[in-house]
Amino acid sequence: MSDRPIDSAIWSAQDIRATTRRLATAHEAALSGEAPPDPPLDAPRAVIGESWRRVLISGVDPDRDQPQHLLSVAELEHRRQKSQLTAVLPVLNEGLLAAADAAQQIMVVTDAEGRVLWREGSAPVRRMADRLGFDKGADWTEEVVGTNAIGTALVARRPVLVHSAEHFVRSHHQWTCAAAPLHDPRDGRLLGTVDVSGPAHTFHPTTLSLVSAVARLAEGELRTRHHASLERLRSSAAPVLARIGGRALAVDPSGWTVGVTGMTPPDRVALPKAPAAGPLWLPRYGMCTLEPLPGGWLIRVGRPGRDVGPGRVVLDVSGRDGSTVTVSGPAGSWSHELTPRHAELLFVLAAHPQGRTATELAQDLFGDGSRTVTVRAELSRLRRHLAGVLAHRPYRFADGVEVELRLPSRPALLLPQSSAPAVAAARRG
Numbered sequence: 370m371s372d373r374p375i376d377s378a379i380w381s382a383q384d385i386r387a388t389t390r391r392l393a394t395a396h397e398a399a400l401s402g403e404a405p406p407d408p409p410l411d412a413p414r415a416v417i418g419e420s421w422r423r424v425l426i427s428g429v430d431p432d433r434d435q436p437q438h439l440l441s442v443a444e445l446e447h448r449r450q451k452s453q454l455t456a457v458l459p460v461l462n463e464g465l466l467a468a469a470d471a472a473q474q475i476m477v478v479t480d481a482e483g484r485v486l487w488r489e490g491s492a493p494v495r496r497m498a499d500r501l502g503f504d505k506g507a508d509w510t511e512e513v514v515g516t517n518a519i520g521t522a523l524v525a526r527r528p529v530l531v532h533s534a535e536h537f538v539r540s541h542h543q544w545t546c547a548a549a550p551l552h553d554p555r556d557g558r559l560l561g562t563v564d565v566s567g568p569a570h571t572f573h574p575t576t577l578s579l580v581s582a583v584a585r586l587a588e589g590e591l592r593t594r595h596h597a598s599l600e601r602l603r604s605s606a607a608p609v610l611a612r613i614g615g616r617a618l619a620v621d622p623s624g625w626t627v628g629v630t631g632m633t634p635p636d637r638v639a640l641p642k643a644p645a646a647g648p649l650w651l652p653r654y655g656m657c658t659l660e661p662l663p664g665g666w667l668i669r670v671g672r673p674g675r676d677v678g679p680g681r682v683v684l685d686v687s688g689r690d691g692s693t694v695t696v697s698g699p700a701g702s703w704s705h706e707l708t709p710r711h712a713e714l715l716f717v718l719a720a721h722p723q724g725r726t727a728t729e730l731a732q733d734l735f736g737d738g739s740r741t742v743t744v745r746a747e748l749s750r751l752r753r754h755l756a757g758v759l760a761h762r763p764y765r766f767a768d769g770v771e772v773e774l775r776l777p778s779r780p781a782l783l784l785p786q787s788s789a790p791a792v793a794a795a796r797r798g
Contacts, residue, residue, distance in 0.1 A: 413535065414535075416521065416525055416529055417516060417521075417531070417535045419525075420511060420516040420520075420521045420524070420525075420537070421516055421537060423511060423524070424511055424512075424515045424516055424537045427511065427512045429511075429512070429513075429514070429515045429537060429538065430538075431515065431537055431538050431539055432538075432539055433538075434501065434502060434514075434538060434540050435513055435514065436502070437502035437504070437507045437508065437513075438508070439504060439505070439506035439507055440484060440505075440506035441506075443741075443742040444506075444742070445484075445486070445505060445506045446742055446743065446746075447742045447745070447746055448480055448484065448486060449486050449487070450743070450746040451746060451749070452480055452486060452560070452561070453553060453560055453591060454478055454480070454486070454551060454560055454561055454587075456590070456591065456594060457551075457587040457590045457591060458478070458487065460583070460586055460587045460590050461476065461478060461563050461583060461587055462476070462489065464579075464582070464583035464586060464587075465563070465565060465579065465580065465583050466489055466490060468565075468579065469489075469490045469491070469565050469567070470490050470491050472567065472571050472573065472576075473491050473493070473494055473567050473568060473571045474490060474491060474494060474565050474566060474567030474568075474571055475488060475489065475490030475491055475494050475495055475498060475565070475566055475567060476488070476489050476490050476563070476564070476565055477503075477509075477519070477548075477563070477564040477565075477566060478561060478562070478563050478564070479509060479519055479523075479561045479562045479564070480560070480561040481523070481558075481559045481560055481561050482508075482510070483508055483509045483510035483513075483519060483520055483523055483562075484506065484507070484508055484509075485503070485504065485505050485506060485507045485509060486505070486561070487505070488503075488504065488505050491567070494566075494567050494568065497568070498566070501540060501541065501544075502514075503566070510523065511523075511524060511537075514538060514541070515536065515537030515538040515541070516531060516535060516536055516537040517531050517536055517537075517541065517546060518530060518531040518546035518547055518548035518562075518564055518566070519546070519548045519562050519564050521548075522548040522549060522550050522562050522564075523550065523559070523562060526550055526559070527549075527550065528547070528548065528549040528550070528577055528580065528581040528584070529547070529548055529549075529577075530545075530546070530547045530576065530577040531545070531546050531547075532545045532546075532569065532572055533545060533569045533572075542569070543568060543569050544566060544567070544568065544569055545566070545567060545568070545569045545571065545572040545576075546564055546565065546566035546567075547564065547565050547566075547576045547577040547579075547580045548562045548563065548564035548565075548580065549562060549563055549564075549577075549580045549581045549583075549584035550562050550584070551563060551584055551587055551588060552588060553591065554588055554589075554591050554592040554595060555595055555623045555625065556623055563580060563583065563584050563587070564580070565579075565580050595621075595625075598621065598664055599621060599625060599627050601663075601664060602619065602621055602627045602662065602663070602664045602665045603619070603627040603628055605662060605663050605664070605703050605704075605705075606619030606627055606628045606662055606665070606667065607628060608703075609662065609667060609703060610628050610629070610630045610667075611630070613630055613631075613669070614631075615630075615631055615669070615670070615671060616629075616630065616631040616632045616654075616669075616670040616671065617629065617630050617631065617632075617667060617668060617669045617670060618632070618634070618635075618638060618667075618668045618670070619662060619665060619666070619667055619668075620637075620638050620640070620665055620666050620668060621664065621665040621666075622640075622644075622664075622665060622666070623637075623640070624637045624638040624639060624640045625637050626638065627665065632670065635653070638651065638653070638668065639651070639653070640666070644659055644666060645659070645757070646659050646660055646661055646757025647659060647757070649668075651668070654668070654670045655670075655671075656671065657669060657670050657671070658671075660757065661696070661755060661757045661758065662703060663703055663704075663705035664705075680697055680769070680770065680771060681696070681697040681770065681771045681772075681773070682694060682695070682696055682697075682758055682766065682770055682771070682772050682773070683695040683697075683773045683775065684715050684716065684719050684772065684773070684774050684775065685775040686712055686716055686774070686775065686776060686777070686783065686784055687775045687776055687777045687778075688777075689777075689782065689785060691706060691707070692706075692707045692709075692712035692715075692784070693705065693706055693707060694707055694715060694755070696755070696758055705755075709784070709786055709787060710734075710747055711747065711750075711751050712784060712787075713733075713734055713784060713787050713789045713791070713792055714730065714734070714744075714747060714748065714751060715751070716774070716783075716784065716791075716792065716795075717730060717733045717734070717789075717791050718759070718764060718765055718766060719766070719772055719774040720774070720791070720795065721765075722765065722766065722772070723763075723765065724760075724763030724764055724765030725763055725764055725765070726763050726764070727741040727744045727745055727764070728741055729763075730744045730748075730764060731743070731744045732790070733789060733790060733791035734789045734790075734791065735789070735790075736790045748761075748764060758770060780795060780796050780797070780798050781796050783795055783796050
């Protein structure tokens with residue numbers, strides 16, 4: 370049976386029992402290799418039939434749940450912190466959570482690998498999900514749990530509803546789920562899925578449309594945030610570009626251009642996956658020099674000179690209302706406002722020029738040396754703004770960078786909102 374125009378309209382939404390019987394018939398026929406007894410009525414929809422074929426090849430057992438190997442708490446937190454979907458959780462919650470809870474369902478958000486990052490909604494349904502291993506950190510790809518809305522949407526790259534016996538594994542036949550993929554508007558990269566799941570009797574034909582609409586809203590929020598970040602980068606890059614002779618571009622971390630001098634502006638520059646400050650060959654421009662900007666990169670087109678990196682950093686933690694870092698390099702200087710956590714990190718690194726390990730920084734910031742995942746995630750964010758300024762193994766300011774630390778007039782006024790042990794010790798002198 371081909372997919373209907375509205376994918377959520379499974380055969381007869383008014384007769385869930387009859388629908389379930391027909392789905393079960395199609396499921397058993399697929400497993401036995403036989404044709405459905407009354408095609409095309411009992412044949413699976415195209416998206417489901419294709420998924421069943423993939424799952425049969427992968428060797429998933431329809432009669433037994435495969436044991437889940439959940440992510441550790443530290444790895445789950447690390448994935449959450451690095452995921453762009455963290456920024457759109459309020460949009461997803463506002464659009465889906467109340468409806469899901471009222472309908473005895475749960476809302477689930479996964480990453481692009483099918484790992485469950487967040488799960489919210491009806492407490493009784495969460496307990497039911499627990500019995501299937503459908504918990505935070507679980508792997509919900511087709512290769513592990515068979516045909517399901519999350520795993521199948523990741524493969525099909527479109528919204529998918531999977532109802533009752535459309536699930537490949539029999540223990541999931543009492544469930545209905547609708548998932549939509551979420552993409553990065555900057556480059557179309559798959560970020561993960563948002564899903565609404567619950568007992569099969571809670572099925573409603575509009576669920577997939579709702580999930581799809583909210584997914585589009587979330588992608589719109591990511592697009593708005595991207596445009597705002599481009600404007601911030603454009604403001605900080607403009608005075609730098611004005612001082613440069615020759616050809617240069619300012620781009621965001623994904624290569625989107627915000628300003629140029631001495632050349633025609635391209636929409637986007639193809640950057641390496643993990644660019645670093647210094648000489649760089651780009652297919653369109655040949656040899657260039659990459660220098661960090663707050664929230665992006667300055668690309669100087671042409672043969673690099675000897676001095677390509679930042680030379681001086683001023684960390685100002687003297688104010689009560691905020692902290693800043695100012696970086697001076699070959700193209701001039703720029704300043705970046707720091708979050709409280711980043712101000713703490715840079716203060717500790719400035720106070721320990723020999724460097725700190727992740728464990729030492731975790732102890733400095735949290736009094737708990739085991740919180741290294743959080744420390745590494747924060748430093749990864751910080752290095753997006755200070756590439757070429759910070760080094761690692763151990764974490765420290767890069768060799769050759771002069772660091773000036775500006776402190777308040779009285780030690781007791783240092784980073785007044787901070788509760789980090791290292792900051793508290795510095796206040797005491």
